[in-house]
Amino acid sequence: MNAIEPRTDLQDEASLQLDANGKLRHLLTLKGLDKGLLIDMLDDAEGYLTAPGSQPARSRVLAGRTVANLFFEASTRTRASFDLAGKRLGADVLNLDVNTSSRKKGESILDTIYTLEAMQVDVMVVRDASAGVPAYIARHVLDHVSILNAGESDVSHPTQGLLDVLTIRQHKDSFENLAVAIVGDIRHSRVAMSTSQALTTLGVGELRLISPAVLAPDPESVPGAIISDNLKEGIRDADVVMALRIQRERIGNLDGIPGIDEYFANFGISHESMMHAKPDAIVMHPGPMNRGIEIEGSLADGPRSVITRQVTNGVAVRMAVLDRVGKTMAAR
């Protein structure tokens, strides 16, 4: 891979997402995204939801378009979600597992991008372990290509942020009065970042980020959030509690957290810890879950859990985003 340019400031990244008419062309980050646009996308996503057990929404708005899933990091659920979103809108979907092929041959990311561009791919859905890659790509593609960030290092996962706030909106009245607690490995979580940004834009009442001290975020990255290492306090009277996945191999190396049992006891979302939240608080998790580590299995499967709803919303959000960038292209 060629050297990646130093990242420019995030505001620049946010404005990079819009075309000259202010229409969404790329989705790179939720940071700095206009509140009205964000709400429009949630409303669009609602339009792609159907009753449970019924067939999914379908249209042909992307017929003739090509969507490439370019995953430089392995993924089942996000890749499948974009794959289905593209197919249900009539697009041709190209799935590229880039680990096993181009990168082995030493081709640069940009050359892979230029190749797909030359094949008249319209939308590239990119997941990468390095910060800045989606914006870097977006700065280099031709006018008619859209880049969607499907997971970027610890930095950003904007469609996850959208599906999270959509799920909250479906269950709670207004963001202003809500206390949302996100619990777990905040420092390494692109989900925490994107969801926090969306909640902030939507004017959430209180945003609490709870983790062992060594996994706390840089406070500057989440202005306005309450950062805490005390689960009981952090979760108190919360309306929404979101557990984050923790990589098992990290646990043994955490200060004061010698093992899984200690992690679960101190930071696990369980029936017991949920006693401190509001009685009608909902439980979320971006998946894939480590049951018995960051979340109690029976809680994840119980009536307070909206975890599978998040997944359903994920497809709808991705359809809404694909449709929107498709319309931006068509209007050019």
Add this chain to the structure above:
Amino acid sequence: MNAIEPRTDLQDEASLQLDANGKLRHLLTLKGLDKGLLIDMLDDAEGYLTAPGSQPARSRVLAGRTVANLFFEASTRTRASFDLAGKRLGADVLNLDVNTSSRKKGESILDTIYTLEAMQVDVMVVRDASAGVPAYIARHVLDHVSILNAGESDVSHPTQGLLDVLTIRQHKDSFENLAVAIVGDIRHSRVAMSTSQALTTLGVGELRLISPAVLAPDPESVPGAIISDNLKEGIRDADVVMALRIQRERIGNLDGIPGIDEYFANFGISHESMMHAKPDAIVMHPGPMNRGIEIEGSLADGPRSVITRQVTNGVAVRMAVLDRVGKTMAAR
């Protein structure tokens, strides 16, 4: 993976396959499946066959439906067969190679299933190396989801059983008068199990299972079958001879079978051993073949072989099953 529940008895598994109206909802096993239903599926499959060299049958009966191929074990032919069957019926097909992604992250099987369910996947085609997994999944999915077993440990491979009896029916008059010999590693063969169950249901005259003694099946698992370790006797006057794949690494460890030559001499289906079968006996193999080990290559390619016909029937059978569970869904 979470602990898998102990398997309940097979009758229970068979009844689990049908909905309240007696319609096929899952296909988990051929054991205990009603003879009329089995024949209906064979008749349906015939309807999906076209003349050799002509284009395959196609329809749009599954348009708007999503089929996910969820292969926890590698497969080319069965995965491709289901992929084409789904596409030729108009379904969106999602291919998931689960080895390389979710399971690496330690997600449980059920969480993967719940995720796909939430993405409004209608049919999950499951292959797994552990016994009981397809039924375990079927017991946990929502009402509108169908599970198709695409190979389960040494236990069951029902679409293979269906395609085998369809192939036999195309070449022979009635099952009552037939002697069918299945030869090879019976003990580890889900194909032998499912094909034996289908043949038994259809009232086959004589079912003979021939293998080295150490690879013989548990007699209780195949009631009514003649179990033998003598190929010459077992194949005598047979109407149908089916060779099974043997894993090469097993051969050196078999009693009295020190090497490949001995295996071929004693249990290989060859022009010579076929001299003992009826003159019009057909030769079958589920593939992939080890030529020169369990079957003589020129026999597999010769006029008595119906092996490629089995493959063609496999796509037709899978179309028939997909169509049928789709109709069950639609009638809910």
Add this chain to the structure above:
Amino acid sequence: MNAIEPRTDLQDEASLQLDANGKLRHLLTLKGLDKGLLIDMLDDAEGYLTAPGSQPARSRVLAGRTVANLFFEASTRTRASFDLAGKRLGADVLNLDVNTSSRKKGESILDTIYTLEAMQVDVMVVRDASAGVPAYIARHVLDHVSILNAGESDVSHPTQGLLDVLTIRQHKDSFENLAVAIVGDIRHSRVAMSTSQALTTLGVGELRLISPAVLAPDPESVPGAIISDNLKEGIRDADVVMALRIQRERIGNLDGIPGIDEYFANFGISHESMMHAKPDAIVMHPGPMNRGIEIEGSLADGPRSVITRQVTNGVAVRMAVLDRVGKTMAAR
């Protein structure tokens, strides 16, 4: 894999490509392919090109047909190009990564082919590391199946040859007056072989093959070509300069080429070396590129480069070939 038959002479392979009516049925090699047919395919490919930034050409000429990508060697770009070409013509496309499945089980190539044939696959797109495999397969398939060579050892890559000459034709007036220099690891390049064959058929004025002496081709394999190990001379007044990918691991072992810097200095296509070519000479590369080794990055991205145009032409050429063999099938 069973033993592969000794290769017959290439003329035989060329004639094998045509059916009894002289129509293209397989595409195995450009060697010996009729000039009129070659030009017809280039003309057809032009018909599948659309304006930059507009949507790609689409049709339904292959609706109901099945194309299988059977890649025994890893590939991103060629596989993606055939995948999109098939989908944009309405075919069902089956992607098989055969390394990880059938071959692991020891199935022979022909049994894989017979299986796909029995599944009513119409076109098999084959890449293999062994010489002779595509023709070997073509000799064994049924009348209604077409084989397209997508890369064969060091021997042949015919669709790459077609897209290269199409790209040259778009930029230069007539082949008769052109000097084309192909530079790099000629000996191991199936691209060099196929492109040279196409250029020879089209009556190119001068074909120059430039490489370190140890990477020079067998002169008999490229009759009429000028073989040279002097880049400056070889490139002098050239109209077209094509750099070939070199495998990095080869470089340290080349006579007189101890490292990457020496390779770039002596055989790299750069702004400096291009000073010897004609002022309007174009620069080509089949990709994926090693920037800074066989080609200077800024040259590849500059106005003389037609590298992304090659990629676009690649999809169009593959659509033209798929369409053509589809018409041959339909006319049977």
